[in-house]
Amino acid sequence: MSDIFTTAVMVAVVASAIRLAVPLLLASLGETFGQRSGVLNLGVDGIMLLGAFTGYYTVLKSGNVWMGLLAGAIVGLILGLASAVIAVTLQAEQGISGIGIYLFGLGMSDLLFQKLVGTPIPIDTFPAIHIPVLSEIPYIGEMFFQHSLVIYLAFAAIPVATFVINRTTFGMKIRAVGEYPDAADTLGVSVSGVRYATEIIGGTLAGIAGAVLALTLGIFQQNLTNGAGFIAVALVYFGAWRPTGIMLGALLFGFVNALVLELKTLEIIPRDLSNLAAMAPAIITILALVFVARRFRAPSALTKPFTRGK
Amino acid sequence: MKKRNIALVVLIAVIALIGAACSSSSDSDGGDFKVAIVAPSASNDLAFTQSMVDAANKLKEDGVIGEVAVTDGTFVVDDAAVAIRDYASKGYDLVIAHGSQYGGSLQEIAPDFPEVSFAWGTSADTFGLPNVYSYEAASDQGGRVMGLMAAALSKSDNVGIVGPIEVGDAKLYVDGFKAGVLAGKPSATVNVNYIDSFSDVALASEAAQSLIGAGADVLTGTAQMVVGAVGVAKTEGVLWFGTQANQTSLAPEIVVASQVYHWEHMLEEMINNVKDGTLGGELYKITFANDGLVIEYNDGFDLPGDVKKIGDDAVKVFKDQG
Numbered sequence: 001m002s003d004i005f006t007t008a009v010m011v012a013v014v015a016s017a018i019r020l021a022v023p024l025l026l027a028s029l030g031e032t033f034g035q036r037s038g039v040l041n042l043g044v045d046g047i048m049l050l051g052a053f054t055g056y057y058t059v060l061k062s063g064n065v066w067m068g069l070l071a072g073a074i075v076g077l078i079l080g081l082a083s084a085v086i087a088v089t090l091q092a093e094q095g096i097s098g099i100g101i102y103l104f105g106l107g108m109s110d111l112l113f114q115k116l117v118g119t120p121i122p123i124d125t126f127p128a129i130h131i132p133v134l135s136e137i138p139y140i141g142e143m144f145f146q147h148s149l150v151i152y153l154a155f156a157a158i159p160v161a162t163f164v165i166n167r168t169t170f171g172m173k174i175r176a177v178g179e180y181p182d183a184a185d186t187l188g189v190s191v192s193g194v195r196y197a198t199e200i201i202g203g204t205l206a207g208i209a210g211a212v213l214a215l216t217l218g219i220f221q222q223n224l225t226n227g228a229g230f231i232a233v234a235l236v237y238f239g240a241w242r243p244t245g246i247m248l249g250a251l252l253f254g255f256v257n258a259l260v261l262e263l264k265t266l267e268i269i270p271r272d273l274s275n276l277a278a279m280a281p282a283i284i285t286i287l288a289l290v291f292v293a294r295r296f297r298a299p300s301a302l303t304k305p306f307t308r309g310k
Numbered sequence: 311m312k313k314r315n316i317a318l319v320v321l322i323a324v325i326a327l328i329g330a331a332c333s334s335s336s337d338s339d340g341g342d343f344k345v346a347i348v349a350p351s352a353s354n355d356l357a358f359t360q361s362m363v364d365a366a367n368k369l370k371e372d373g374v375i376g377e378v379a380v381t382d383g384t385f386v387v388d389d390a391a392v393a394i395r396d397y398a399s400k401g402y403d404l405v406i407a408h409g410s411q412y413g414g415s416l417q418e419i420a421p422d423f424p425e426v427s428f429a430w431g432t433s434a435d436t437f438g439l440p441n442v443y444s445y446e447a448a449s450d451q452g453g454r455v456m457g458l459m460a461a462a463l464s465k466s467d468n469v470g471i472v473g474p475i476e477v478g479d480a481k482l483y484v485d486g487f488k489a490g491v492l493a494g495k496p497s498a499t500v501n502v503n504y505i506d507s508f509s510d511v512a513l514a515s516e517a518a519q520s521l522i523g524a525g526a527d528v529l530t531g532t533a534q535m536v537v538g539a540v541g542v543a544k545t546e547g548v549l550w551f552g553t554q555a556n557q558t559s560l561a562p563e564i565v566v567a568s569q570v571y572h573w574e575h576m577l578e579e580m581i582n583n584v585k586d587g588t589l590g591g592e593l594y595k596i597t598f599a600n601d602g603l604v605i606e607y608n609d610g611f612d613l614p615g616d617v618k619k620i621g622d623d624a625v626k627v628f629k630d631q632g
Contacts, residue, residue, distance in 0.1 A: 012523040016516045023512075110352070110383055119354040120537050122544070122560055217515055218541040219560075221534065222352045222383050226510045258516060264503045265470075265520045 021254035027232035030205025033198040038301035042098025045229025046105020048210030053109040055211025056220035076207015084199035091305035125218040178299035240296035346397035349408040365573035391415035398423040427589040441589040450486030452569025457490020470521025472531030473504040511538035518542040598628040
């Protein structure tokens, strides 16, 4: 048991937790914008899958990881726009249409992979960047300052998203549309326009999240996300629709996953309890969700289509 | 509004189904024996599914099979059940449910089609049904062979294994590999990490990181999610042993060898039985002795001669045992 408390092990667990958290963090952040404006998108996982494939395929052909990231973002943007058309203009039931987008992303990403690539071919990944001075700090440096640039950018997006939502006119409109769309409309805010914008932001970030996953692993495979998009949606509730809360949720999920892996490697968890341990991240997230749900409430207009005068 | 909702959902579902349908393939050239394969992962996963699809295509090239149809990616068992029933009703002569998780479905479906032969694996259970064959791989044999070589190659005397779920073929391989390492070097440390998923590439990748962090300089793993672990091994310069299919293309620099499943010999015998009127009731097992298992070395890897001899000798022992 004492093995787990060694510094080297804890450093490895924290570094692993950060890597596992980043795709969830990016996708959750995007979904937060949508939900704060009143739109639930359960299709995040499908958008991530298509972002992952597009990013992977672009790198396979160009050798440039940043081009891959851009391609994932563009595909995410397009699917975010499609989600907005379905949820905002056509006012389809958001839960069901989201599942449709997920199935589309799941099937299409696999189809494209089969037809365009075939057998998995490894690609270049984001190089690790050792931040001068900070990366030299014992233990701390290895945990926090020896990651790839996209990981730093993902965490930098937290204060940016917080600022946009809480301190800008656009953020105020998002919140107003998500809470009191009729009142916002009366004041001249375009409810549909704001919701289109947040869905596009959400789709773009989900596409980036998928691309980051594929370009970190250096490979694409059918259903690469393994349901990460659904966890990302849950983390929005876990984080009480606040970027900082979402970051904590993503890190907790990543940490528990990494810790369980380490405990298994060191054979601290008996083999026959391995299945139970694998459930730990989900169970802890659900328990935390229950407590959070009691303290915070969802945006009032979440999942409710807006029609002027109704 | 309701009509519009329904129309939208139907449209999206149709698009998704087109995607799913296009991942199935069907080819035909000569002969009239039709084989269908339903498998959980992609037909080119460099692992379990590919091994069976390659075998069927080989027999098609040889003229033993006239048509091969594949529905892959059916990681949802209910979807697989629909595909299995569909192929049976369309008159395929042999429907292969290539995944131990499909057993329950097959047990329900097979009695409804007494004229159709079914095969499922890896398993040793035919449910007592006259039209069900079962098959399995003695993956522990290849595991032991490569474990012996891993022990000889490891400088840190620490070897890591990334496993999916501790069942069937995967468990056999992992246990065999661990036994091989310890037989070659009793003082070695062998850490095994079952990630409890056949498909979580990211988790497999982190498991590999964890094993390397614990000191491993040789890794192996089984099931389709190991592509993530191979990537980590490549980045960290750690050696890799593959199984189920030849994984050299994933990382030619560090893949030493792969245990490759050659189901074609077993499949050909099964097909001949079906043609002769025996639709099931038997268990098949691929081994080194019946050439169902083969160790394929990476020609680009500079494997010391004495280590290769360890592997070849171990294979010979299994062949001699029969």
